Amino acid sequence: MNEEPRVEMYIKENCSYCDKAKELLDGKGVEYETYNVTRDEELFEEMVERADGRKTAPEVFIDDELIGGWDETCALEEEGELDEKLGLALADGGETVDSDPEHRKVIVSGSGISGLTAAIYSARSNNDPLVLQGDEPGGQLTLTTDVENYPGFPDGISGPELINNMQEQAERFGADVRTGIIEDVDESSRPFRVELTNGDVYTTDALIAASGASARTLSIPGEDELMGYGVSTCATCDGAFFRDEEMIVVGGGDAAFEEATFLTKFAEKVYLVHRREEFRAEDYWQDRLQEKVDDGEIEVMKNTEVTEIHGSPEGGVDHVTMVRNPDGKPSEKLDDPETEEFDFDIGAVFLAIGHTPNTGYLEDTGVELDEEGYIRTKGGKGGDQTKTDVPGIFGAGDVVDYHYQQAVTAAGMGCKAALDADDYLETAELGEASAAQEGAAASDD
Numbered sequence: 001m002n003e004e005p006r007v008e009m010y011i012k013e014n015c016s017y018c019d020k021a022k023e024l025l026d027g028k029g030v031e032y033e034t035y036n037v038t039r040d041e042e043l044f045e046e047m048v049e050r051a052d053g054r055k056t057a058p059e060v061f062i063d064d065e066l067i068g069g070w071d072e073t074c075a076l077e078e079e080g081e082l083d084e085k086l087g088l089a090l091a092d093g094g095e096t097v098d099s100d101p102e103h104r105k106v107i108v109s110g111s112g113i114s115g116l117t118a119a120i121y122s123a124r125s126n127n128d129p130l131v132l133q134g135d136e137p138g139g140q141l142t143l144t145t146d147v148e149n150y151p152g153f154p155d156g157i158s159g160p161e162l163i164n165n166m167q168e169q170a171e172r173f174g175a176d177v178r179t180g181i182i183e184d185v186d187e188s189s190r191p192f193r194v195e196l197t198n199g200d201v202y203t204t205d206a207l208i209a210a211s212g213a214s215a216r217t218l219s220i221p222g223e224d225e226l227m228g229y230g231v232s233t234c235a236t237c238d239g240a241f242f243r244d245e246e247m248i249v250v251g252g253g254d255a256a257f258e259e260a261t262f263l264t265k266f267a268e269k270v271y272l273v274h275r276r277e278e279f280r281a282e283d284y285w286q287d288r289l290q291e292k293v294d295d296g297e298i299e300v301m302k303n304t305e306v307t308e309i310h311g312s313p314e315g316g317v318d319h320v321t322m323v324r325n326p327d328g329k330p331s332e333k334l335d336d337p338e339t340e341e342f343d344f345d346i347g348a349v350f351l352a353i354g355h356t357p358n359t360g361y362l363e364d365t366g367v368e369l370d371e372e373g374y375i376r377t378k379g380g381k382g383g384d385q386t387k388t389d390v391p392g393i394f395g396a397g398d399v400v401d402y403h404y405q406q407a408v409t410a411a412g413m414g415c416k417a418a419l420d421a422d423d424y425l426e427t428a429e430l431g432e433a434s435a436a437q438e439g440a441a442a443s444d445d
Contacts, residue, residue, distance in 0.1 A: 005087055007032035010047040010059040016142035016160050017070035017237055018058040023137060024077065024179050030086055038240070053313045055241040056228045062086065069228060074135040078181055078197035101201040104130040106421055107194055108175075108208045109182050109361075112139020113407050114397025115210035116166040117414030118421075122208075123173035125422045130202065131170065132180040134358070138163040139212045140398070141407055144236070144258070150407050162407075182211075182361040187390050190430055205430050206421040209362060209375060209388075210396045210414060213355030218250065222309030226349075230317030231309060235259035235350045239266050245347025248273055248320065250306055256352035257285035263350065264297040271346070272298060275305045276328040303328045307341075309349055319345045357399045366390045375400045386417040391428065394420050 007025065011018035011034050025032050037044040037057065051059040051066055060067040062085050067073055076082040106122045106129040108115045115131060122129035141147065144159035153162075167177060180200060186193035191203040215233040217223055223231055232238040235249070239262060247267045249260040252274035260272045272289070279286060292298040301324075308321040323330040325339040333339050357373045367388045368376040375395035378387045386394040396417035397410040 003087060004031065005063045005085070007086070008035065008061040009033070010035050010037055010043075010051070010057055012036065012057045012240065013038040014158075014160075015057050015237055016138060017234070019142075019160065020137045021058045021060060021070050021073055023133075024073065025086075027179055028083070028086065028088060030088075044241075053316070054228045055230070055316065056232065056238045057241075071135070077179065078135065080198040101193070101203050103191060103203045104128055104176075105204070105425060106130070106206045106208065106418075107132065107202060107204040108210055110134055110139065110210035110212050110358075110397065110399070111137050111163075111167065111177060112210065112212045112397060112410065113141055113163065113166065114212070114399075114410040114414035114417075115139070115208070116163065116170050117411040118208045118210055118396060118418040119170040119175040119177075119414075120166070120173060121415050121418030122421065123170060123175040125418070126174075127206075127418075127422060127425065129170075129175045129208075130204075131175055131177040132182060132196070133177060134181050134211060136212065136214065137179070138167075140355070147407060185361055185365055185393075187365045187393070190392070192392065205392065205428075206424055207393045208386075208396060208414075208417045208421055209359070209367075209393065209399055210417065211358040211361075211399050213357045213398045215351065216354050216356055217351055218306060218353065220306065220308055222311065226309055226311050226313070226317055229313045230311060230348045231351070232348070233351045235263050235352075238348075239263045239350070242266065242348040244268050246271070246345070247348045247350065248306065248344075248346050249350045249352055250274075251352035251354075252276060252278075253280040253352070253354070254282055254285050257281040257289045259350055259352050260298055261285075261288055261292055264292055267297075269296075270298045271301055271344075273301045273304050273306060273322070275303065275330070277302050303330060305329075305331045306349065307331060310343075317346060317348055319343050320349060355398065357402075359399060362393075365393070367393055367395075372402065374402050383423060384420050386413060386420045387424075392421075392424055394424075 009032055037047050047059055060073050105127045108118050108129050108131045111131050111133040119129045119131045141159040141163050146156045147159050148156040180196045183197045184195045191205050194202045243266045246269045247263050248271045249256050250273050260270050263270045304322055304324045306320050306322050311318040322344050323341045325333050330339050359373045367390050377395045377400055378384050386396050388395055394417040396413040398405055
């Protein structure tokens with residue numbers, strides 16, 4: 001092993017991505033120093049200067065080299081390059097041999113509320129589940145400040161706290177939680193061969209796909225260039241960095257309403273921008289947002305879309321270009337004389353426009369996906385409701401459910417998937433490799 005480099009990380013309080021970065025380094029046994037920029041203006045300015053103007057957390061440095069935030073750090077992990085930078089790569093430059101990959105009865109893809117529930121039930125069934133966290137450990141719930149509708153918490157609970165509690169519970173029953181992203185699943189033999197983006201390979205008798213969905217972006221000019229410099233998909237992570245700025249939240253569902261309400265803690269004013277007249281948010285959130293509108297903290301801009309974001313990494317977001325049409329969806333009606341285009345000064349843009357299911361690793365399998373990439377499961381009554389078209393592969397949570405997308409329904413589906421997987425393991429004729437490896441494990445006891 002090489003000499004240990006100096007690892008530094010700028011973090012802030014209540015930052016789920018900061019926790020993810022720390023968990024990743026902790027899992028590797030790496031020592032690092034953290035600097036909390038919350039309420040420390042001097043330290044915050046130091047972070048911005050060292051991070052080339054970025055105003056988001058975390059910001060990771062290895063031997064004074066800027067690695068970046070969670071996305072960049074995770075990308076290096078996916079590509080197998082992070083260990084080299086951390087001095088953990090093999091001294092001879094060799095690679096791990098894939099002749100005898102580790103075998104697990106059950107692999108759970110995803111560590112959100114659905115995946116962790118599946119892990120709890122699988123572990124209690126003595127199925128030795130391996131949970132692969134992916135690039136968004138804890139899932140979308142880690143980005144939610146207050147979960148007020150999950151049964152059993154009359155005063156509510158924060159999303160990160162709920163997820164952390166569930167992970168501790170799963171690990172107490174024997175689940176093994178690791179960082180990793182599945183790149184490919186080979187269903188041509190039993191057990192399945194599961195390859196990760198960092199090159200690690202496992203075999204498994206049953207796979208529970210609970211990999212959730214990732215935040216969508218607008219795909220407009222300026223968005224990619226200014227992501228992290230005033231454009232964000234996580235208000236709870238980054239809102240405090242733009243204190244006293246006027247901010248835009250784009251979206252019309254529960255997430256957009258929650259983020260707009262949350263941002264009033266920091267913003268001079270929040271503008272909720274939605275491309276239609278009607279909202280999809282539930283009545284509870286519409287009522288809460290209306291209170292903020294009545295107080296003058298939020299202004300709603302209906303039938304309006306952001307078409308370009310202006311600014312620079314050095315100066316952040318300066319203004320946006322927007323279009324408005326009284327009949328909605330103005331970007332589709334640019335030639336309509338009633339469509340108005342205008343510039344709007346703003347200091348930050350937060351995107352809350354839905355999610356795309358993380359199912360790319362299943363595209364080359366026999367698992368049926370719908371036109372948007374969501375997994376089609378058997379559903380209906382009786383057992384095997386989470387079964388896919390490939391025996392031994394099960395789907396649960398937001399990667400299946402594009403309609404309800406609630407924490408409690410995701411947990412319920414995770415439970416079903418674990419029970420369905422257990423039934424499969426009890427009745428299926430497993431491949432020879434599984435039987436041999438189980439026998440070897442038994443002889444070691």
